[in-house]
Amino acid sequence: MSKLSILVKQLYKEKVKGKSFILMTLLYIAVITVVMFWSDIKALFVNEEALQIALVNETPVELEPIFASNDDITFSYPTESKESLYEQLKDEKLDAVIIVSEENKRLKAEIATYTPLKLNDQSTISSLIQYAGSIYGIQQLNLTAEEAEKILNSEPIITTTNINEQTGDTKSEDQKQSGMWVSYGAGIVIYFFVMTFLSIITTDVASEKGSRALEMLLVSVKPGTHFQSKIIGTMLVALTQFGVIFGFLFVLLRFTDGGSKWKMVESVLSDISYSYVFYVIAFLFLTIVLYLIIGALFGSLVSKVEEASQVMTPAIMITLIGFYVMISGVANPDTLLIKVFSYIPLTSGMVMPMRIGATDISTVEPIISLVLLIVTCVAAYILSLSFYKRSVLTYSTGGIIEKIKTVLKVTT
Amino acid sequence: MTLALKHVVKKYKDFTAVNDLNFTIDKGEIFGLIGQNGAGKTTTFRMILDLQEQTEGSITWDGSPIKKINRDWLGYLPEERGIFPQMKVEDQLIFFGKLRGMNGNELKKEIDFWINRFELEEKRHDKAETLSKGNQQKVQLIASFIHKPKFLILDEPFSGLDPVNRDLLKNAILLLKEKGVTILFSSHQMDNVEELCDHLCILKRGVSLFSGSLLDLKKQYGKTKLSIRTTVPKSELEKMAGVKEVKVMRDEYVLTLMNESFAKPIFELISNGQYIEKFSLDYLSLDEIFKDKVGGNDE
Structure with a gap:
């Protein structure tokens, strides 16, 4: 077994068996479970009874099929007087009374409550009234039921053609929405993995350096091999956590609710091209590698593990900026800010997949961004390796700039 | 000749x-390398160890550049103690052994031997962080030579060890010597250097003040330490020719002479009717020579 594989194996075993890795993985799994089963969990704690709504129909329109009862709202159609119904409102036997009437050939709905309705319930009732209003409007035209249904269900055919050959194929809204969700997911994955594993690699190198175990290791292992082992080992740990979490997520999606959630995922994925999947994976992988290289270098700069967080701060700030730029892109992915950050190697992994998925970007732009990221990774690796060899046995105090100066001073 | 340093210089800017x-x-x-x-x-x-590059000069092993x-021929115990705190003692030794090319039965045999020798059997499956400082040091020490190196560097191996463990370590070093291991070590405890080293080098601010055999160093100073238990008062001893200094050590006087030739006249003087x-x-002692050479305390 080569020295590199011995070091990688040791790091991998130590981290994967470590309490922090297990707890962090379980935490992610717990969060995913809570998100997936939020409505069920909420139901356990919030025992909500269905709203009781009385509907008084003063029009010839048949409202029962429109205002159908469900788990949240029970509609009743009493024949009692308004006053009696309002009394029931006061007695909290009813939550709302809706009186539907005609006015100037339009449907009119008066909603009376004693306790104001929640926003969700208001929205649901409003949309049902809107629909009833449409039906009423159609009925005023004396159309047949088939004709009315045709009008209600008719959807325009929208095709988009971009005559600029420099840009790629124009995406449909569905494709853009799917791309947005996937890139948003990829961005979150990058953010969390960078936050977790940047810290792991930096503190690991710092702790070996601080404990002087590194000096013993470097007698038999070249600094370059040690550097590589940290990056490969931490990457494998990250992929393991990635595999466990996504494996669990897949099982949840596939086998709960009769696979209905998985069908939603499939529908999102069906709108996504293979090239987009390639870009997402490539950006995700390279961004994590880049941050691991930086993390290992930062770890080699500090003299003891307590200083690790100090040197990590700039990288964490950049990740945060990238993350917030990506979040801003959810509202509008076509801004100049998004465009600029989609080329910066430390943030492009979070931002460029959003542009590829959710905008009509030319095919050249992602390639340029990816090439920039690859070149940065290679350059960062070469520079970090050279610097790592010199910094890993240099002990100094002060801030990060001070530490770099000391390394340069004592090794050149 | 195995290791040779010739005109080695290390400069950091100015x-x-x-x-x-x-x-x-x-x-x-x-070989002892001593200095403040x-x-x-x-x-x-x-x-x-090729962890830093010399600015000038050459470092060779059997004539070839070091x-x-x-790399597996080398063993190193750094001055500041440190092992993987979360790793168990045995796992730690297996890791370092494998890293230096050892495997299987041979590694297990060596681990068993040294764990037994350093009385760590009960701690074998304990995490390093739970051990006392002395035991951690023993583990680190075993890790430095578990792979049977040809050349071993021990930087302050005795610091922090109690007298019993110091003896264990001394015996281990002598055993390694018997096995043909070349050992270079530093220590602030001159009695250990005196006891173990054949040759030594005294460094002061990067400059070698002496390099050679311990006996040659002592001969440079000659037999100038005179211990006397007598009824002659200190004031009289101080007046005698050739006496640089008189110290009272419990019930005897320790005189430092200018040179060995003054001993005989002093004997003749004080033996005249006095009880000796x-x-x-x-x-x-090396400690005294060291203090004289580098001037002042070791710390």
Whole structure:
């Protein structure tokens, strides 16, 4: 077994068996479970009874099929007087009374409550009234039921053609929405993995350096091999956590609710091209590698593990900026800010997949961004390796700039 | 000749850490590198181990540049103690052994032998962080030579050890010497150096003040340490010719002479009608020579 594989194996075993890795993985799994089963969990704690709504129909329109009862709202159609119904409102036997009437050939709905309705319930009732209003409007035209249904269900055919050959194929809204969700997911994955594993690699190198175990290791292992082992080992740990979490997520999606959630995922994925999947994976992988290289270098700069967080701060700030730029892109992915950050190697992994998925970007732009990221990774690796060899046995105090100066001073 | 340092210089911009250092170590020899803190010992070790590059000069092993030798032949115990705190003692030794090319039964045999020798059997499956400082040091020490190196560097191996464990370590070093391991070590405890080393080098601010055999060093000073147990008062002893200094050590006087030739006249003077219970002429201890050479305390 080569020295590199011995070091990688040791790091991998130590981290994967470590309490922090297990707890962090379980935490992610717990969060995913809570998100997936939020409505069920909420139901356990919030025992909500269905709203009781009385509907008084003063029009010839048949409202029962429109205002159908469900788990949240029970509609009743009493024949009692308004006053009696309002009394029931006061007695909290009813939550709302809706009186539907005609006015100037339009449907009119008066909603009376004693306790104001929640926003969700208001929205649901409003949309049902809107629909009833449409039906009423159609009925005023004396159309047949088939004709009315045709009008209600008719959807325009929208095709988009971009005559600029420099840009790629124009995406449909569905494709853009799917791309947005996937890139948003990829961005979150990058953010969390960078936050977790940047810290792991930096503190690991710092702790070996601080404990002087590194000096013993470097007698038999070249600094370059040690550097590589940290990056490969931490990457494998990250992929393991990635595999466990996504494996669990897949099982949840596939086998709960009769696979209905998985069908939603499939529908999102069906709108996504293979090239987009390639870009997402490539950006995700390279961004994590880049941050691991930086993390290992930062770890080699500090003299003891307590200083690790100090040197990590700039990288964490950049990740945060990238993350917030990506979040801003959810509202509008076509801004100049998004465009600029989609080329910066430390943030492009979070931002460029959003542009590829959710905008009509030319095919050249992602390639340029990816090439920039690859070149940065290679350059960062070469520079970090050279610097790592010199910094890993240099002990100094002060801030990060001070530490770099000391390394340069004592090794050149 | 095994290890040879010739005109080795290490400069950091305007600061010279090691200046024109020369010494050789033969196979199976124990060599001491002594000096105050900041004398350049650790820098010298790091240059020998190729952890730092010398600015000038050459470091060779059997005539070849040290850089070219198999790294697994080397063993190193750094000055500051440190092992993987979360790793169990046995796992730690397996890891370091495997890293230096050992495997299977041979590694297990070595681990069993040294764990037993250093009385760590009960701690074998304990995490390193749960051990006392002394036991951690023993584990780190075993890790430094578990792979049977040809050349072993021990930077302050005795610091922090109690007298019992110090003896265990001394015996281990002597056993390694018997097995043909060449050992270079530094220590602030001169009695250990005196006991173990055949040859030594004294460093002061990166400059070698002496390099050679311990006996040659002592001979440079001659037998100038005179211990006397007598009824002659101190004031009279101080007046005698050739006496540099008189110290009272419990019930005897320790005189430092200018040179060995003054001993005989002193004996003749004080034996004249006085009772002499002890009259012993010795070489200075290494500790005394060291203090004289580097000037002041070791710390």
